Structures are given as structure tokens and as C-alpha cells.
Amino acid sequence: MKKLQLEELNRISSDEFKQKQKFPIVVILDNIRSALNVGSVFRTCDAFNISKVYLCGITACPPNKEINKTAIGASETVVWEYCKDITTIVDRLKSEGYTMCAIEQTDQSIQLNSFEVKLNAKYALILGNEVDGVAEEILPSMDFAIEIPQFGTKHSLNVSVCAGIVLWHFIVTQTLNE
Numbered sequence: 001m002k003k004l005q006l007e008e009l010n011r012i013s014s015d016e017f018k019q020k021q022k023f024p025i026v027v028i029l030d031n032i033r034s035a036l037n038v039g040s041v042f043r044t045c046d047a048f049n050i051s052k053v054y055l056c057g058i059t060a061c062p063p064n065k066e067i068n069k070t071a072i073g074a075s076e077t078v079v080w081e082y083c084k085d086i087t088t089i090v091d092r093l094k095s096e097g098y099t100m101c102a103i104e105q106t107d108q109s110i111q112l113n114s115f116e117v118k119l120n121a122k123y124a125l126i127l128g129n130e131v132d133g134v135a136e137e138i139l140p141s142m143d144f145a146i147e148i149p150q151f152g153t154k155h156s157l158n159v160s161v162c163a164g165i166v167l168w169h170f171i172v173t174q175t176l177n178e
Helices: 014-019 035-047 065-071 086-095 136-141 159-176
Strands: 023-030 050-056 080-083 099-103 123-127 144-147
Touching (some): 023 035, 023 086, 035 050, 035 065, 086 123, 086 136
Parallel strands (some): 023 050, 023 123, 050 080, 099 123, 099 144
């Protein structure tokens, strides 16, 4: 076994990535306090070929030094849009046929491992503030609340870690079902 060198990874160029067909998944970051978390989510969205990232509320937007630190260029390859009010984006995406999924612990949450991802369905995954989570006022607009099973004492994950776990599940399910 040997580690692969950068040139052995068969990475595509930024232009090739931008032209590549994306998975029908968008990520909405609402009121994320840490620009480092935002950058990490951009990097994960690039890795999983996600269609778009929506930045809402107080969430930092590129160009931003802290976003760049963790995104390492992904904020230049992943399509993004800022909207001050999350309800505007939620309403628009619902009208475009997206299944709205809050990544949140609620009284009606579905465990991630039990959530059935439908092939070719369009999904919007909403991740909320690091302290307060997904805004209470948008929960009635959600089709699902999805929760990551946890077995320790904290029952919370960093928002960028959460994004990685959920996106991995959605992409693996999509690619295995093709």
C-alpha cells in the first residue's frame, strides 16, 4: 500500500467540475456563525458534486478569509447564492419540486439510516445555527426532519460534520440505486 500523489488522484479541473452534471441536492445554511464551518461545507459539497449552496441570514459569504481557509477553493467551484430570509428560499425550492429536509432533532425526526432517498428526487437539506439549530418557524414547511443517530452524551455534532455525514448518505444512496 502507498499513498497516492496528487497527480494520481485523477482530479478534474475547476472548469470541468462546473460543467459536470450535479446531484439534484442543494444545501441551505441558515444563520451559521462560523465562516470556518461554511468553508468546510463548501468543500464537502464540492467533494459530493452538490448542485448549489444557499447562504441565509448571518451566514458568511465568499469571498471571506475564513471560508477560504477551510474551503480551499471550493467556494469558487460550488454554485452559491445568498438570501437574507430562509423562508424565501424554502418557498421557492418547494415550488420547484424539492423535498425539504431539516437536519434536526424533532419529535418527528426520521433516523438518517432509516431515511429512504429516492433516485433522481430533488432534495434541499437545511442546516441551522450551531447553537439554535434549524429555525422553528420553517419546520412546518419541511417534508421531513432527519436526525443522525448518536450514542454518546452530547447528542450534537458540529454543523460541518453533520453536513458531511448526511451528504455522504444521500450520495451513496443515489449512486448505489443507479
